Amino acid sequence: MALTNDRCICLRKVEYSETSQILTLFGRKCGLTRVIAKGAHRTTKQGASKFGGGIDLLDVGAAVFTLDLEKQLGTTTEWTLVEGHLELRRNLRAIYLAQYAAELVTFLIEEHDPHVDLFDRLEATLGELATPRVEEAFLAFELDLLRETGYLAELSACVSCGSAPSEREQVYFSPGRGGIVCRNCEGVVHDRMSADPRLLRMVQSILKLPRTNGAAQRLPKLTRHQTDPLNRMFAEHVEHTLGRRMRLPGFVLDNARSL
């Protein structure tokens, strides 16, 4: 079986038996790949383990694994830790948002479908989440991910009548219809959530920024009070489109579900 080398971020981890792990890796060249790390927790007589005591969620590593597109599960034979994100792991909000970014990636891209730009953006975002600009870093990544994968909702015109609401007009958001709904049309939409027009305008200006690493540094300073309603809108839209619930919004969003 041919072995593949790739720089990978661990997006999901399930302990499997006492000594092994099943991992969802996001490879820079390979995209999403599920692998088993056999003996990840087994130590040698010298006290060393094959994978340095196990691979952790969000760890970045140089991985060697079998890649067989016919099979569901490859096997990791080597893992050299490149970045363990110790700084990030000190901030609970940052670690939840980082895990949520990982969950969104596993929901929105297909296995074995390479996304080099997204990989680079995610790796840079994990670094940015360890800075004070946590909310900005996550929102910038979320918008890039949604746009790249085609899950970005319609935010500039009403999805029912096509009119562009004025700056002061109350607007609503419909996860089912995948975009904003104007006041005239809100009666015909059953899953509307109210949306702050100022926040929607801010998102549109963020979307005009270049999609480069470090873009979060150029965003206005944002608080959780501003980002939570946006993150909730996008989460509801993704879940409605895919027909399944994600796990992390329950930890990330203030009072969980609003509908």
Ligand SMILES: [Zn+2]
């Ligand atoms: Zn309308």
